[in-house]
Amino acid sequence: METLRIEVEGAPEAALAALAAEAELWGAGWEGHARGGRLDLPVLYGLRRGRVRGEIALAPRSEDPEAGTEIGWHPGEAEIHVHRPAVAILLLAAAAGLGTLLWPFFPRLIRLLPAALLLSLTAWWLVVARLRNAGPREFLDAVHARLGGEAG
Known part of the structure; x- marks a missing residue:
């Protein structure tokens, strides 16, 4: 500093x-x-x-x-x-985002797409926006x- x-x-x-x-x-x-x-x-x-x-x-x-x-x-x-809790929330959202990228290779994952989107937006509101x-x-x-x- x-x-x-x-x-x-x-x-x-x-x-x-x-x-x-x-x-x-x-x-x-x-x-x-x-x-x-x-x-x-x-x-x-x-x-x-x-x-x-x-x-x-x-x-x-x-x-x-x-x-x-x-x-x-x-x-x-x-x-x-x-701040570990914030990092944990972001990692969880990143894992959900990875699932949305993999759905073309694993079609069963498309059912999780709305939850992944919701989780990513929630992480944004809880961590990044603050x-x-x-x-x-x-x-x-x-x-x-x-x-x-x-x-x-």
């Missing part, structure tokens, strides 16, 4: 408050101090999910504390795993939206 940076309006204290509020909304572990803190963030990457830990560093953009703050995310360790991404970039975008500023 790469280091991420954003620039927001306001003093570092306001950025710390926004980070703490967003961390609470995301269900993240947040240990803040005057110049940043440690963030334990739950993440979703399609069929993968887990937690990413990293350091947040705050730096004022200039001498004037109200001129804005730069927030930097420095990733640390990550625990990412595959895939989301939520990681450090989205977290910092939420902090940015809360405070305003330039995306970096």
Whole structure:
């Protein structure tokens, strides 16, 4: 993972408050101090999910504390795993789809065609249509939206 940076309006204290509020909304572990803190963030990457830990560093953009703050995310360790129930549903749908491809060679399988179609559509609605991404970039975008500023 790469280091991420954003620039927001306001003093570092306001950025710390926004980070703490967003961390609470995301269900993240947040240990803040005057110049940043440690963030334990739950993440979703399609069929993968887990937690990413990293350091947040705050730096004022200039001498004037109200001129804005730069927030930097420095990733640390990550625990990412595959969401097994979703993969199992997709594998079941793939097996049903394979059956629909084989029916010309095995005509008895045509009776299973409606069930295979239903199973494939159900897998789509249960898994693929609900895939989301939520990681450090989205977290910092939420902090940015809360405070305003330039995306970096």
